Amino acid sequence: MFVSLEPDAAETVVFEFDGQKISAPRGISVAAALLASGRSSLRATPVSGAPRGPFCMMGACFDCLVQIDGVTVQACMTSVADGLVVQQVPRAMSETQSDHMNEDGGFVEHVK
Numbered sequence: 001m002f003v004s005l006e007p008d009a010a011e012t013v014v015f016e017f018d019g020q021k022i023s024a025p026r027g028i029s030v031a032a033a034l035l036a037s038g039r040s041s042l043r044a045t046p047v048s049g050a051p052r053g054p055f056c057m058m059g060a061c062f063d064c065l066v067q068i069d070g071v072t073v074q075a076c077m078t079s080v081a082d083g084l085v086v087q088q089v090p091r092a093m094s095e096t097q098s099d100h101m102n103e104d105g106g107f108v109e110h111v112k
Helices: 030-036
Strands: 012-017 020-025 065-068 071-074 085-088
Touching (some): 012 030
Antiparallel strands (some): 012 020, 065 071, 065 085
16 A cells, blocks of 8 residues: 555645546645555556556656546656546557557567
């Protein structure tokens, strides 16, 4: 479980994730707010549908991708804001994109 080190220390904001209203301290990342709300999976991999959630919390792994205003962003690198509308990234992708991904949704490195 994800627990804040400074409970009730900051002003709270309300944002939405997939239609659910979530209250969080102003200034924390979307990923931290979703973890604190009990959500561990933020998306499914495009190929196998395996669940993915925040992992590194510093922008290196891309497991926490979400969409805000139709733009795919890393939840761990985006701060919550009052009224923010966040959605899961749609699983659908083109066959060309799928051809370059492994079964866990990571990109396959091709060696020449």
